[in-house]
Amino acid sequence: MALEVQPPDGRKRVKVYELKDNDWFDRGTGFCTGQILGEEPRIFVESEDLPNRVLLETRITKDDGYQKQQETLIVWTEQNGTDMALSFQEAEGCAVIWDFVNAVQQHLLSLTSADDALSDDLDSYQSIVLPGPELGNLPEIEQIVRAASMTQGGRDALSKYIIRDEYIAKLVPLVTMAEDLESLIDLHRLCNIMKSLILLNDNTIIETVVADHIILGVVGALEYDPEFPTHKANHRQYLADKSRYKEVVPIKDPIIRRKIRSTWRLQYLKDVVLARILDDPTFSVLNSLIFFNQMEIVNHIQANGPFLRDLFHVFDPRNPDQRRKDDAVQFLHQCAGIAKNLQAPSRAQLFANFISHGLFAVIAFAVKHLNPAMRTTGIDILVALLDHDPVMMRGYMLKAVNEKKTPLTDTLIDLLHVETDLGVKNQLADAIKVLLDPQIPMQDPLGRAGPDYYKVRTNLLSDAFVQQHFDESSKRLFQPLKQLANRTALNDLTFQEVTLYSHLVDILTFFVRQHLFRTRNSIQSESLAPRVAQLLRVPQKHLKLVALKFFRTLISLQDTFYQALMTHNNTFELILDIVYETMPRDNLLNSACLELFEFIKRENIKPFILHVVEKYREKLENIIYVDTFQSLILRYDQMQGYGAEADATLFSQDDSNAPRRIPLSGQRWQGTREMDPAEEDYFNTSDDEDEIKWTQDRVATADGPSSESASAVVKPLVDYPDDDDEDIMDTKPEGAEQQPVASPTETSTEVPTSPPTQNPPERLAEKRRREEEDDDELSKLTAGPKRRSSTSGNSGAFIMNRKKTQAAGSLADKNASPGVLNRVTSAAPKRIAINIGSTAKPSISETNTTRTEVTSESYEKENRDDSQGNEGG
């Protein structure tokens, strides 16, 4: 049976979308053709950039529910259930393909109806006819609609009938009729019918429902929900209220105006009228209709030069109309809100257009507004931009600095200092964090606007320049903190001051964690650390907590500079004071302190153990309600007993622990990162972000005594190919996950003369010992499962990276100089002695005697679980 359909001529420019997780995923832009290959009619889309790449190839069958929506959209469901959409550039192109699809389907249908005349169920459904739209027929209509909704075939047939017969429009007058007659039962029936029709989940029906002359009738019926017989909603009143639509600058295009209206109605349907009854398919149909509408609206706006000129002209200082300015800010705010849902390229285009018309001036206008609500709105727009592309935003900011204009950051910083509305202040702090953060996690690079922004970035971001700007901004930002030096008593802080300090310390903590090298300058030159330490004494406990968090972060960095910062003054005394003040009460502040000391103990951070025990031994001895402090003293004593050489290896390099560190909280950008090596890399290489990110993810050595050390040269950044990770995981899973990273840096700097003897059995022993030691350290907190591996199996991709990190670590260890191993081996017995702690661990080593039934039992289980974890990973 030959196809007698002519394929259309020419190629139509089109975007291909696929519905994934309720989101339209952009498969790319290309050229669409309809073809008949052999006997099979197909739709082809070839990629615009790579002509050989086929974005879409689909066979047209008679059953596929192709639908044309609006002028430029074709939507259908693939045989495998995937929802697809073609969005054409030109309405004409869309029409051509649509005609082709229609012709093919008509043809196929005529063939089949000839072939399977016996297929009676198809026929019976195709012949669904509803009785005339009259009040008297409502019971019958309701019954037929309900019955037809039960099966897919029935739904299809019913949808077709409803659309062909324009049945909904005919039902609408019945609503007022029934109301006039005060016939509640009819109104309930109408409501049920409308619900069923909407839940048929057909695009065309839903588009019909929100049309101008129909919507009020439909929601009118839906006001009488039989499930709430005593209630009547007032949807019509809400939707009929024209004043809700505000026009700052009139949009002239009637099609767009209509789209704006129907989008608003769709949202109302989704959020209010149908919120309780929506099923997932209808929910996603509504969402995608809204999405495509919004895309068109936004595209129209941003391509409409005169409109944008008028819009931004509203902000001309000579314009006295304040109301209009406020409305314009809100208009832009709404655009930015919609943009969040758009695909990254269209979002980028929109923002770029706004920015070129002067969006920053608008933001500056809004954030200085007298009304806090407007300030919030202004910052929301800014945050939308930052969320979209922080790198671009920083580029613009630095450009302003370069051109000797006042950068946005200065404005924001000044505002932060004086802002009294706490919500706004909060947002300001967040925005400043991102804007000044010198190293931003790279997201999907395709999500960026395009070549323009890369140019902005690479041209301007010379490191010295960035550093200089960062230092200057920090100076400005942390000025109030610095001025704390002149205050002796901190008992009289005002509420505003407390809030400001807590934001400032929070930002500082964020900077230190994100980028310790850059932050070093300002902390040093402004001597900020003592100021934060001052805050440990304020009466406001939450501020104390914030200050404590800062020092906890410094500790976790395991960086000599910051270590010195904490040990060369009385910081620990202040922290111990808090312990004394709060113990033995069980409260948040107390727990936070305990966690800090537990961390030092668990990670065995030698400088701190030495410092704390030497200076505050007596204080520690008096804290006996938990064993943390006694263990610290014990560790110290053991250190002293066995000399410095052993200590060096024992206590400085348990770096495999670093990735286990508990993530610091509440930050805008989550994720703890070990910065040093990446940072070295950042200093030493060009702007290849992906590469930087990569090394960050993989290398987790958290040492790096200083930036001047030779470490950069020896750092094992590059040598661990992926494949090896696999091997390690397979053959020595325990070693791979447990091995501390013995950094070559430390080796070479600290003990250059260690004897280079090595023999394999010892190495093995050493490995086991370490593994067990690691267990023990975990067991300080826990019953000692080898948690990391199970977790990696557990929570997805970013943990996978960490597994690689650990594997890499172990490799490094294998390759590390024999000296390390040797020394560590010799230290083993001491360590075991040290480890006689609170919790027993399953013993591999001969010296361990603290084993108990229970823990070994749990150990086995956890081991088992461990392997599951690996499989899962």
Add this chain to the structure above:
Amino acid sequence: MSDLDRAIEQLRACRLIPESQVRELCYKARELLIEEGNVVSVDAPVTICGDIHGQFHDLMELFRVGGDVPDTNYLFMGDFVDRGFYSLESFLLLLCLKVRYPDRITLIRGNHESRQITTVYGFYDECIRKYGSANVWRYCCEVFDYLALGAIVLGASSELEPSNTALPSMPIDDSELETEVLNSRGEVTMSTYRARQRSSSDASTDSRNISPPRDISAAPGQAAAPSRSGAPGTGASGDGNGSATTSRTGAVLCVHGGLSPLIDSVDKIRLIDRKQEVPHEGAMCDLLWSDPDEIEGWGLSPRGAGFLFGGDIVKQFNHLNGLSLVARAHQLVMEGYKEMFDGGIVTVWSAPNYCYRCGNVAAILELGEDSSGGGTVARSNGEYGRSNGIVTDNRVVSPGRRYRVFEAAAQDTRGMPAKKPVADYFL
């Protein structure tokens, strides 16, 4: 009437309070919560509640069934927000009550009390829609960071005071009322008894498969007369070890999710710095995310966070910590509550007809007070030697448990559930 009382009145009527008041409230709550330990000690009697999920009218129904604050001492195990349409009203009301009656209501953190989760599951959107900006969401999230991670209930009685004296029935020799299930009208629908004298380790099942852990010595529906031969707990010696110590009602640990492989004792929870966003892994994450499951040991959780843990884990944990029961929420159970592992753990779910469509009933769990004063484990939380306060060599007796089961609030009391539409629009 103080501002706070006014705010409570207003929220009870399901009307929101102004943003400035929310801010004020959140700051007050913060001051209060910062003083709470990671594991709060709560004395029986207490009523334990599971997930609420923004179902405000059902929360009102819960108070109707369980008694009002401050008459009843409540413990809510998290997940106040998301999913339902009234997360703000529900959470703010609970927070107001917390600030007003700090000793009569305890709130602990659920996995939905997190920035990341609330941006996905509705609370964030609700804040934007109802207040026009994310400020209120920020204030609430700040409070979330201060919420305790768990609670431990002390002093619960092993025997229930029979709630229904209307039904005449014979006192049942040698048994005490252990569990009782009541419907929302206060009628007993099921009771189980445990022997006073015999070893109390026999498990039994009932028709609803909720595994009440001990003997059913009486038919369901039959209630024991209030006659007791001695102080509760003193008569039983289920240990069989011949020791002179009486059996004791162990403490009850309440967490939102469950146990963690990183936490082998309740005291370890104390070493967490809880003021942070719920992490993706680690002890704090597990407490809020894990689920019990019919497995041995630990298993991967399909949720992508936390773990699955089996009956052996629960048994061991309870034994080591002198606990008789872990109460948790986090999972929808159609009957409102579900006991597992021979009564070692119970899931309590307090959101009826979850998401307005699941068709489940909800429950709250009442633990009575041990009036004899002598039968409880002396567990010195927060003081010197806290770890030694537990005697682990004796079997601890689980507390008497009264479940009140209730259904979704009647339609006419709640109005139509709907979200609030946006006020104005430009696009």
